[in-house]
Amino acid sequence: MSFSIFVFLKINNVMINIKTFVFNFIQTNTYVLYDETKECVIIDSACNEDIEREELKNFITEHGLLPKRLLNTHCHVDHVIGNQFIIDNYNIGYEAHADGKLFWEMASEFGSVFNFKINDFPKPVNFLKHGDKINFGVSELDVVYTPGHADGSICFINRKQKFIIVGDVLFKDSIGRTDLPTGNYDVLIKSIKNQLFTLDDDFIVYTGHGPSTTIGYEKKNNQFLKGI
Numbered sequence: 001m002s003f004s005i006f007v008f009l010k011i012n013n014v015m016i017n018i019k020t021f022v023f024n025f026i027q028t029n030t031y032v033l034y035d036e037t038k039e040c041v042i043i044d045s046a047c048n049e050d051i052e053r054e055e056l057k058n059f060i061t062e063h064g065l066l067p068k069r070l071l072n073t074h075c076h077v078d079h080v081i082g083n084q085f086i087i088d089n090y091n092i093g094y095e096a097h098a099d100g101k102l103f104w105e106m107a108s109e110f111g112s113v114f115n116f117k118i119n120d121f122p123k124p125v126n127f128l129k130h131g132d133k134i135n136f137g138v139s140e141l142d143v144v145y146t147p148g149h150a151d152g153s154i155c156f157i158n159r160k161q162k163f164i165i166v167g168d169v170l171f172k173d174s175i176g177r178t179d180l181p182t183g184n185y186d187v188l189i190k191s192i193k194n195q196l197f198t199l200d201d202d203f204i205v206y207t208g209h210g211p212s213t214t215i216g217y218e219k220k221n222n223q224f225l226k227g228i
C-alpha cells in the first residue's frame with residue numbers, strides 16, 4: 001500500500017524543466033526541455049558564436065542530458081543557425097513542418113540578408129504536422145500548426161504543466177511580424193485565436209524572443225489582439 005502511494009506520488013512529481021538561452025545578435029530564445037530521465041529536446045538551436053555553442057554544450061554535459069530531438073518552431077535563419085552544431089555533436093537531425101521548405105532551401109540567401117554565414121544547410125530528417133505527439137523521457141508535447149508569421153510555424157504544447165512554446169507567433173505585448181516571405185497578418189491572427197487563445201489563461205507562453213508571458217495576460221493586455 002505505502003509502496004503504491006510512493007510510486008503514485010513519484011509519477012505525479014515528474015516535471016519538465018525548461019532552460020532558456022538567448023543567442024545570436026537577433027536575441028533568439030533557444031529552449032532545452034528535460035525531465036528526470038535526463039532525456040531532452042532542444043527547440044530552436046540559435047547559437048551562432050563559439051561562446052554560445054560552448055554554453056549550450058556545457059549545460060547539456062553538466063546536467064548529464066541526452067539530446068533526443070532537435071525541433072524547430074519555424075525555419076527563419078535566426079532560429080536554425082545552430083542546428084548544424086547540434087547535428088554534429090549529438091548525431092540527431094532537426095525536425096520541422098514541411099511547409100517551411102522555402103526557408104531551408106534558401107537558407108544561405110536569407111542568411112546573407114542578416115549577415116549569417118550559411119553554406120550548405122541540411123534538410124529536416126522528419127516532418128512534423130498538426131496533431132503529432134513529441135515524446136522524450138516520460139514527457140509529451142503536442143504539435144499545433146500556427147502559420148501567419150511564416151509558413152511552417154508550429155507550437156509545442158504541454159497540457160499537464162500548462163505551457164506552450166510559440167516561436168515568433170506571439171510575444172509579450174506583441175505578435176510576430178508578417179512582412180517577411182510567406183507572412184500573412186490575417187492568417188497569424190487566426191492561428192492565435194484558434195490555437196493559442198483556446199488554451200486556459202494560466203498557460204505559460206515561451207516566446208521566440210524576449211520574456212515569457214501567459215495566455216491570460218495577452219488576452220487582456222495585447223493591443224494587437226483586442227477583441228479577436
Ligand SMILES: [Zn+2]
Pocket residue numbers: 074076149150168
Ligand atoms: Zn521568425
Ligand SMILES: [Zn+2]
Pocket residue numbers: 028076078079168208209
Ligand atoms: Zn525569430
